[in-house]
Amino acid sequence: MPPLLRPFLLLLALAALPAAAEPERALKIGVLDFMGEDAALARWDATGTALNAALPEHRFELVALDIPALETALEAGALDFVITNPGHYAALEYRFHISRIATAETGDPVASTLVAKAPMAGIGALAGKRLAVVSPEAFGGFQVIWDEMVSVDAGLPGRVELVVTGFPMQRAADAVLAGEADAAVLRGCLLETLRSADPARYGPLHAVATRPAAETACAVSSAVYPGWPFAKAPGTSPGLAKQVAVALLSMQEGDLWTVPLDYQPVHDLLRRLRIGPYARNGPVSLSDFIADYRDWLIALAIALAFWALYSVRIETLVRRRTRALDAANAGLKREMAERRRAEEADRLHRRELEHVARLSILGEMASSIAHELNQPLSAISNYAQGLRMRLQTGNGAPEDLGRAAGEIAGQADRAALVIKRIRAFVRKRESQRAPVSLGTLLRETEALYEGVLRRAGVSADMQVEKDLPEVMADRVQLQQVLLNLVQNAVDAMEDTVPDERRITLRCARHTDPTRGPGICLSVRDRGCGLGPEALDRFAEAFYTTKPEGIGLGLALSRSIVEAHGGWMRAETPEQGDGLRVLVWLPERDET
Numbered sequence: 001m002p003p004l005l006r007p008f009l010l011l012l013a014l015a016a017l018p019a020a021a022e023p024e025r026a027l028k029i030g031v032l033d034f035m036g037e038d039a040a041l042a043r044w045d046a047t048g049t050a051l052n053a054a055l056p057e058h059r060f061e062l063v064a065l066d067i068p069a070l071e072t073a074l075e076a077g078a079l080d081f082v083i084t085n086p087g088h089y090a091a092l093e094y095r096f097h098i099s100r101i102a103t104a105e106t107g108d109p110v111a112s113t114l115v116a117k118a119p120m121a122g123i124g125a126l127a128g129k130r131l132a133v134v135s136p137e138a139f140g141g142f143q144v145i146w147d148e149m150v151s152v153d154a155g156l157p158g159r160v161e162l163v164v165t166g167f168p169m170q171r172a173a174d175a176v177l178a179g180e181a182d183a184a185v186l187r188g189c190l191l192e193t194l195r196s197a198d199p200a201r202y203g204p205l206h207a208v209a210t211r212p213a214a215e216t217a218c219a220v221s222s223a224v225y226p227g228w229p230f231a232k233a234p235g236t237s238p239g240l241a242k243q244v245a246v247a248l249l250s251m252q253e254g255d256l257w258t259v260p261l262d263y264q265p266v267h268d269l270l271r272r273l274r275i276g277p278y279a280r281n282g283p284v285s286l287s288d289f290i291a292d293y294r295d296w297l298i299a300l301a302i303a304l305a306f307w308a309l310y311s312v313r314i315e316t317l318v319r320r321r322t323r324a325l326d327a328a329n330a331g332l333k334r335e336m337a338e339r340r341r342a343e344e345a346d347r348l349h350r351r352e353l354e355h356v357a358r359l360s361i362l363g364e365m366a367s368s369i370a371h372e373l374n375q376p377l378s379a380i381s382n383y384a385q386g387l388r389m390r391l392q393t394g395n396g397a398p399e400d401l402g403r404a405a406g407e408i409a410g411q412a413d414r415a416a417l418v419i420k421r422i423r424a425f426v427r428k429r430e431s432q433r434a435p436v437s438l439g440t441l442l443r444e445t446e447a448l449y450e451g452v453l454r455r456a457g458v459s460a461d462m463q464v465e466k467d468l469p470e471v472m473a474d475r476v477q478l479q480q481v482l483l484n485l486v487q488n489a490v491d492a493m494e495d496t497v498p499d500e501r502r503i504t505l506r507c508a509r510h511t512d513p514t515r516g517p518g519i520c521l522s523v524r525d526r527g528c529g530l531g532p533e534a535l536d537r538f539a540e541a542f543y544t545t546k547p548e549g550i551g552l553g554l555a556l557s558r559s560i561v562e563a564h565g566g567w568m569r570a571e572t573p574e575q576g577d578g579l580r581v582l583v584w585l586p587e588r589d590e591t
Contacts, residue, residue, distance in 0.1 A: 046254025054247035087139025094277030100229035111188035132181035492527030
């Protein structure tokens with residue numbers, strides 16, 4: 001054989017030999033880790049050992065995983081079998097289509113225990129408390145107690161503050177001991193295990209809200225559910241699953257297994273809580289909505305019924321009140337109409353009184369006014385007779401005649417002015433307010449009271465401050481007030497020594513403390529004055545100190561002043577006898 005063919009033939013021979021058997025892949029059994037990896041592996045070590053002994057052609061390996069890691073491994077196809085709690089199994093069965101082949105017959109019961117340091121009357125006492133749980137997805141670590149809370153009060157879970165500690169489960173108990181929570185949820189018999197392992201640390205914890213359970217001697221706070229299932233993954237062959245099931249049922253020591261039990265109580269719990277395979281992901285049907293919110297809907301219906309009754313009552317009361325208001329409004333309208341008629345009658349009556357008062361003042365001043373008219377009339381008569389004599393004698397020069405005619409016209413104008421002011425003073429008229437200068441009004445009114453003063457032998461001293469602001473007033477009404485005050489001052493000095501008969505009329509600025517800036521007009525006489533009682537009743541209607549007076553002049557004057565926003569007062573002068581009457585009126589608002 002050629003030497004070059006030997007290596008080639010050797011390669012062909014090696015290729016023709018059967019391949020060496022590769023080592024068989026270990027079968028992974030994922031176990032739920034709720035107490036730590038070591039505790040989980042120790043818990044199911046007997047099961048793993050029994051399977052390896054019963055099926056030597058396969059190698060089984062336990063892998064401790066928490067809930068998220070277990071689901072991730074199943075999704076990746078990295079597990080062949082699963083050992084988990086019943087609630088988690090129901091969710092995995094729905095999501096990953098695993099199927100149980102056996103149920104644990106021994107071990108701790110599938111139930112929950114509420115633990116706390118202080119006594120607790122029942123599940124309802126959790127309201128307002130902090131509750132430590134390993135995870136909201138933990139079956140025995142939360143969901144079982146959640147269902148118990150809902151059975152007591154559907155709204156109770158919403159009033160409990162969850163403190164999520166994570167795995168291992170003893171962290172929930174530690175949270176209570178550290179004061180981070182008021183109570184904790186542990187799986188059944190875990191409290192007894194912790195207290196046996198470390199009585200000094202976990203001795204203060206006690207089971208609360210317990211209930212009797214024939215399935216276990218441990219204290220539990222919930223119903224007891226079927227044990228943990230042993231389930232095969234979707235990719236595991238049925239033949240292998242059958243062999244594993246036979247091996248599990250044949251175990252005589254360690255973990256004991258039985259045929260798969262009925263997990264309907266677990267499904268009922270998940271269905272009530274609407275979690276796991278029964279969580280709603282699509283539209284909610286009307287029946288589900290009514291079932292979920294039945295209590296709220298009943299409360300809403302009751303509230304609507306009360307609201308309807310309340311609305312009917314309110315509507316009835318509103319209609320009744322409306323009718324009462326309509327009747328009251330009609331009465332108010334009648335009262336307002338009557339008041340307007342009364343105010344109109346009072347206004348007309350007041351105008352009549354003012355007119356009568358002016359006529360009374362004019363009557364008292366008649367002789368003086370007649371004297372005032374007599375002077376220009378006498379002058380006219382004298383000038384007229386002089387003109388006639390000059391014309392008869394024929395020695396009247398045109399200049400002299402013109403001068404005489406001018407004097408006659410001037411005196412006639414003077415008489416006409418007196419008559420015009422008298423007519424304006426006594427004429428009936430409505431109040432007409434306009435800007436009035438009190439200084440100018442004093443000088444204009446002087447023509448009306450000058451004769452009165454001269455006949456009574458009274459001198460007048462007029463003091464008017466410069467640049468006085470105007471007031472908004474009725475000129476004639478203020479003249480009436482001024483003439484009334486002057487006439488009263490003259491009457492008060494009948495018994496006064498002639499040399500002392502004088503009045504002082506003063507007009508100056510004055511700021512009222514409450515009403516602001518204004519003008520004060522004062523009339524001061526040197527008469528007998530007024531006593532304390534008379535001063536208190538000054539300007540009171542129908543009160544007078546005159547023997548023949550009726551007590552209306554000053555009352556009308558005060559009402560006129562007050563109608564203009566002012567006031568009228570009397571006071572005794574600081575020096576000398578007599579009386580000072582003050583009239584204050586507000587300044588005209590320029591705006």
